C-alpha cells in the first residue's frame with residue numbers, strides 16, 4: 001500500500017508541502033507489475049502508434065521511482081525529500097535515426113500521444129508489425145529483503161545523523177561534516193516491437209560522507225561513498241558508521257601531508273582504483289564511439305592492447321553491486337563481457353542500436369538515466385581481474401614511488417585515451433615501505449599506454465561505487481586490485 005507520506009516533501013523547517021494528490025497516484029506500480037497481464041494490450045497499442053509512420057523498431061519504457069533523500073550539514077538536517085517519480089518514454093528507430101518522446105504518466109492515451117511524437121521521425125508509412133510479447137521476470141541479481149519505501153523517513157534521518165555523530169567523534173580536528181543519504185526502489189516495464197517484455201525492480205541505497213579536518217593553519221577534506229543495489233537491510237547504522245569513520249580518517253591522516261613529488265615515477269594504486277580503467281579504457285570500448293570511429297580502440301579487436309597481466313571485464317550481473325541489474329533498460333539480460341583478456345582486446349559493449357549497426361550481439365549495456373532519456377551504451381561494473389602478487393609484495397618491490405589509497409575525479413579524452421586524475425589520499429613509498437602522506441598529486445597519462453606499463457597486479461580486488469556521466473548519469477562501480485604502473489607522470493607541487 002502506498003502511504004500518504006510518500007507524496008510529501010519535508011523542508012528544513014519541518015513544514016509539509018504536498019507534491020501530488022494521492023488520487024493521481026492511484027496506479028501503484030507494484031500492483032500494476034503484479035497484474036502485468038493487463039499491460040500487454042495497452043503497450044501494443046502504444047508501439048503501434050510509434051510505428052504508424054513506418055520505422056523498423058519501437059520500444060516503450062515505463063518507470064516508477066520511489067526515492068528518499070536526506071541531506072545533513074553542520075549537524076542539522078537540511079532537507080528530507082520523499083517522492084514518487086513516474087513516467088514513460090517511447091522510442092522509434094527509423095533508418096538508424098532515433099525519435100524519442102516521454103511523459104510523466106503511465107496512462108495509455110498519454111503514452112500514445114508521445115508515441116505519435118516519436119513516430120514523426122519516420123517517413124513513408126508502413127504496416128506496423130509487433131511480435132507477441134514473451135515476458136521475462138526477475139533474475140535475482142539485485143534481490144533485496146526490505147523495500148526502502150516501506151521504511152519511515154525518520155529512520156533514514158537517524159542513519160544520516162549517526163554518520164554525522166561518528167565522523168565528528170573520530171577526532172577533534174573534524175570541523176565540518178556533510179552527509180547525503182539516498183535510497184530508492186525503481187519499478188520498470190520495458191516492451192518492444194520484437195516481442196521482448198520485461199518487468200523488474202531495482203533497489204539502490206547510497207551514502208556519501210564529506211568531512212573537513214582543521215589543525216593549526218592546515219586543512220584537509222575527506223570524501224567517502226558507499227552504495228549497493230540492495231534493499232534497506234543494507235542501509236543500517238553499520239553502513240553509515242563505516243563510511244563516516246573512513247571519511248574522517250582520510251581527512252585527519254592527510255592533515256600532515258607534505259607536497260607530492262612530481263616527475264616520471266612508479267605509482268602503486270591501492271585496490272579499488274578501477275576508476276582509471278573506467279575512464280581511460282572503458283569509455284573507449286563503448287560501441288557508440290567505435291561505430292563513429294572516434295574511439296582509440298576502433299578496429300583493434302584481436303590485437304594486443306596491454307601487458308599479459310591485464311584482463312578487463314564489464315559485468316552487470318554481479319549480485320547487488322551499484323552497477324548491477326537483472327535487465328538493462330532495453331530489456332537485455334545483464335551479463336559478463338570480457339573486454340580485454342591477458343592484454344588482447346576481445347570486444348566492446350553494446351546496446352541494441354550499436355549491436356545492429358555493427359552486426360554484433362547486444363551485451364546488456366543499454367542504459368538510461370530515467371524515462372526522460374533514451375538508452376545509450378554504458379558501462380556497469382568494470383573491473384580489472386586480480387593477479388598473483390600480494391599487495392605488500394608490490395610495495396616491497398618498489399624502492400621509491402607513490403602509493404595511492406583513494407583517487408579523486410578524472411578527465412579523459414576517449415579519442416586518444418589521455419587522462420588526468422586527482423589523487424585524494426597518497427603516501428610516499430621509500431625503500432619499499434609506505435611512508436609519509438603527500439597531497440596535491442595528479443596522475444597524467446594515456447590509457448592505452450598505461451595498460452602496457454602495468455607490471456605487477458595484486459590478488460586483492462575492491463569495487464568502488466561511482467556515478468558515470470556521459471550526458472546522462474548512471475550508477476556504476478569500478479573494480480581493481482592493487483597494481484603497479486612502472487612509470488607515470490605525476491604532477492605534484494613539490
Ligand SMILES: [Zn+2]
Pocket residue numbers: 278279283467468469470
Ligand atoms: Zn564514465
